[in-house]
Amino acid sequence: MLQSPPAxxxxxxxxxxxxxxxxxxxxxxxxxxxxxxxxxxxGTKLRAHAKTHKSPVVAKLQMARGAIGxxxxxxxxxxxLAWGGVPDIMVTNQVVGARKLARLAALAKIAQVSICVDDPxxxxxxxxxxxxxxxxxxxxxxxxxxxxxxxxxxxxxAVALAELIAASKHLSFGGIQAYxxxxxxxxxxxxxxxxxxxxxxxxxxxxEQLRQxxxxxxxxxxxxxxxxxxxxxxxxxxxxxxxxxxxMDADYAxxxxxxxxxxxxxxxxxVMSAATPVISVxxxxxxxxxxxxxxxxxxxxxxxxxxxxxxxxxxxxxxxxSLRPRLGEKLRLIPGHCDPTVDRYDWYVGVRKGRVECxxxxxxxxxxx
Amino acid sequence: MLQSPPAxxxxxxxxxxxxxxxxxxxxxxxxxxxxxxxxxxxGTKLRAHAKTHKSPVVAKLQMARGAIGxxxxxxxxxxxLAWGGVPDIMVTNQVVGARKLARLAALAKIAQVSICVDDPxxxxxxxxxxxxxxxxxxxxxxxxxxxxxxxxxxxxxAVALAELIAASKHLSFGGIQAYxxxxxxxxxxxxxxxxxxxxxxxxxxxxEQLRQxxxxxxxxxxxxxxxxxxxxxxxxxxxxxxxxxxxMDADYAxxxxxxxxxxxxxxxxxVMSAATPVISVxxxxxxxxxxxxxxxxxxxxxxxxxxxxxxxxxxxxxxxxSLRPRLGEKLRLIPGHCDPTVDRYDWYVGVRKGRVECxxxxxxxxxxx
Numbered sequence: 214m215l216q217s218p219p220a221x222x223x224x225x226x227x228x229x230x231x232x233x234x235x236x237x238x239x240x241x242x243x244x245x246x247x248x249x250x251x252x253x254x255x256g257t258k259l260r261a262h263a264k265t266h267k268s269p270v271v272a273k274l275q276m277a278r279g280a281i282g283x284x285x286x287x288x289x290x291x292x293x294l295a296w297g298g299v300p301d302i303m304v305t306n307q308v309v310g311a312r313k314l315a316r317l318a319a320l321a322k323i324a325q326v327s328i329c330v331d332d333p334x335x336x337x338x339x340x341x342x343x344x345x346x347x348x349x350x351x352x353x354x355x356x357x358x359x360x361x362x363x364x365x366x367x368x369x370x371a372v373a374l375a376e377l378i379a380a381s382k383h384l385s386f387g388g389i390q391a392y393x394x395x396x397x398x399x400x401x402x403x404x405x406x407x408x409x410x411x412x413x414x415x416x417x418x419x420x421e422q423l424r425q426x427x428x429x430x431x432x433x434x435x436x437x438x439x440x441x442x443x444x445x446x447x448x449x450x451x452x453x454x455x456x457x458x459x460x461m462d463a464d465y466a467x468x469x470x471x472x473x474x475x476x477x478x479x480x481x482x483x484v485m486s487a488a489t490p491v492i493s494v495x496x497x498x499x500x501x502x503x504x505x506x507x508x509x510x511x512x513x514x515x516x517x518x519x520x521x522x523x524x525x526x527x528x529x530x531x532x533x534x535s536l537r538p539r540l541g542e543k544l545r546l547i548p549g550h551c552d553p554t555v556d557r558y559d560w561y562v563g564v565r566k567g568r569v570e571c572x573x574x575x576x577x578x579x580x581x582x
Numbered sequence: 583m584l585q586s587p588p589a590x591x592x593x594x595x596x597x598x599x600x601x602x603x604x605x606x607x608x609x610x611x612x613x614x615x616x617x618x619x620x621x622x623x624x625g626t627k628l629r630a631h632a633k634t635h636k637s638p639v640v641a642k643l644q645m646a647r648g649a650i651g652x653x654x655x656x657x658x659x660x661x662x663l664a665w666g667g668v669p670d671i672m673v674t675n676q677v678v679g680a681r682k683l684a685r686l687a688a689l690a691k692i693a694q695v696s697i698c699v700d701d702p703x704x705x706x707x708x709x710x711x712x713x714x715x716x717x718x719x720x721x722x723x724x725x726x727x728x729x730x731x732x733x734x735x736x737x738x739x740a741v742a743l744a745e746l747i748a749a750s751k752h753l754s755f756g757g758i759q760a761y762x763x764x765x766x767x768x769x770x771x772x773x774x775x776x777x778x779x780x781x782x783x784x785x786x787x788x789x790e791q792l793r794q795x796x797x798x799x800x801x802x803x804x805x806x807x808x809x810x811x812x813x814x815x816x817x818x819x820x821x822x823x824x825x826x827x828x829x830m831d832a833d834y835a836x837x838x839x840x841x842x843x844x845x846x847x848x849x850x851x852x853v854m855s856a857a858t859p860v861i862s863v864x865x866x867x868x869x870x871x872x873x874x875x876x877x878x879x880x881x882x883x884x885x886x887x888x889x890x891x892x893x894x895x896x897x898x899x900x901x902x903x904s905l906r907p908r909l910g911e912k913l914r915l916i917p918g919h920c921d922p923t924v925d926r927y928d929w930y931v932g933v934r935k936g937r938v939e940c941x942x943x944x945x946x947x948x949x950x951x
Contacts (some may be wrong), residue, residue: 308854334909362858362863485732505868521731525633540678553869579928582602
């Protein structure tokens with residue numbers, strides 16, 4: 214079942230039912246404007262990653278501020294965006310399975326939909342799905358730029374796949390995907406930059422070898438919220454794929470020289486127990502905020518720490534008993550990782566200056582297939 | 583949006599779209615039967631915890647095998663069970679907020695619904711909600727038996743709250759809640775038993791002091807899948823609140839002398855990339871299986887390890903290259919923690935001997951409020 218919205222427009226923030234996923238609209242808009250201003254002088258475009266926000270509403274606000282399209286990880290996310298009117302979507306991932314590829318090909322009738330590969334078998338399956346649907350799908354080659362996850366080696370192996378794509382009547386060669394996921398969270402700026410320098414070099418080399426084989430490379434994609442200024446300034450990347458920048462989470466805030474964004478996404482929680490000395494317990498545990506990137510921090514409450522999560526309990530401790538959150542009090546928590554947190558909720562509650570302004574569905578919530 | 587079911591009855595398991603939440607029905611039924619057989623000689627009843635399964639269908643199968651009712655953590659979960667026909671539901675948690683308490687009181691018209699408190703303010707609010715709805719709600723006092731989370735101290739503070747409850751025209755004193763959550767996952771059986779011995783002693787002392795004040799204690803509840811045999815054999819606990827026993831996850835399997843249940847819950851995943859040497863990548867990352875209790879294990883594939891999760895990628899390594907899962911292959915993953923994993927999906931796919939037998943909605947998915 215879908216959950217009911219936890220608020221109505223016009224309510225005060227402290228009337229929102231909890232746990233709830235709250236967007237501070239002023240901070241969110243600041244972040245969108247900041248990204249646009251940072252990228253403008255580089256000439257690199259933003260293709261914002263919708264795995265963070267899962268919402269056609271957010272996508273369109275990003276595109277109204279200059280984003281050229283959206284990235285997704287799954288076909289189910291692409292469907293929600295395309296059905297919601299987003300015109301240009303890239304699946305920054307491999308997709309395996311005839312059923313999924315048929316769904317992807319069907320979308321190509323209502324939106325520009327591109328996808329990544331790292332194996333000849335994926336290219337053959339995509340060509341078959343595209344032919345069956347009567348569409349032509351742009352396909353990018355993912356190269357491994359240091360994440361040791363997906364992607365072929367830069368250089369000749371990537372060129373070989375690009376030639377296979379270009380040779381298909383039903384596909385077109387869309388470019389290369391060169392995203393360095395693990396680099397985003399390297400704390401020290403020098404080490405982060407060194408990791409990205411390797412990615413830039415691998416991408417540059419591959420583009421050059423493609424050119425030597427007569428293949429243009431329309432897109433070089435990569436760059437997340439931790440490193441995008443490096444990729445954008447490289448002269449190699451054409452598109453940045455940041456997602457978290459819109460919301461900014463506790464983990465990105467732990468980076469030294471963290472990106473210049475404000476915390477705009479919160480889980481609003483209520484203290485439901487304060488019976489144990491020095492501990493307050495909120496109604497938001499790890500089901501409300503996954504802990505893969507650590508515990509949340511408590512917004513605007515120095516001296517109060519979130520120190521333990523069980524399914525539906527979050528344990529807060531205080532340095533000084535006078536700071537202790539009281540039974541019934543509502544607190545804004547900054548999630549450790551915004552992406553999986555958003556994916557827990559059916560609704561965003563948009564708040565401005567203490568009042569609920571809007572409700573937006575997290576339309577691609579749970580779209581993992 | 584709700585997600586479409588990833589399968590249809592009659593399909594082969596390898597035709598299920600992924601990632602999917604799969605129940606092995608033979609193992610699941612074995613677990614329900616095993617629990618019934620283990621508890622029968624103790625006289626202690628099972629009130630299975632629905633925070634694990636989130637499904638009226640599973641609840642009714644448990645009750646068909648002797649469970650006297652269900653536990654939940656949230657009012658939203660209680661609603662889904664009551665609307666699905668479950669007659670006896672205990673909220674093993676504190677609930678704060680007039681809106682939530684009004685919803686709880688409304689349920690009391692169609693089911694027996696009890697709840698826990700650890701503060702006089704919660705009792706006053708419950709009495710108000712019960713009066714407004716014209717119902718009488720059984721209320722239990724939660725005592726802290728070592729988890730240092732919720733609950734008042736055993737003994738006099740618990741008796742004081744029980745007297746407040748008993749004095750209300752709109753509430754009845756339902757008993758005590760004495761669950762030791764953190765003890766469930768202590769690896770060594772001796773240490774686990776020692777932790778539970780303290781809980782049993784605290785409960786026994788509180789029951790005795792209640793009796794001295796003329797208060798009967800209808801229910802003493804607690805005991806999870808890691809320790810329930812200790813509580814059930816204590817002569818103090820009347821109800822066991824195990825949930826994970828039905829599915830059994832990788833974390834419970836790490837306990838020494840783990841409970842005698844079979845792995846019945848899996849995330850079925852597909853290898854979508856095998857481009858990087860020695861690594862295979864599946865389409866199930868931490869959005870598909872939260873990692874709060876560690877990574878999943880790979881079922882029936884010795885030598886294959888799940889070593890890294892990002893949002894939508896799971897990284898597998900192999901000890902021996904000949905064991906490497908191939909592109910397109912489907913694998914059963916045993917989640918680290920079944921409760922938050924179930925809560926990621928809209929559908930269970932029930933499988934028996936390699937064929938899909940049924941689809942059940944995870945009806946209380948996301949019911950956090």
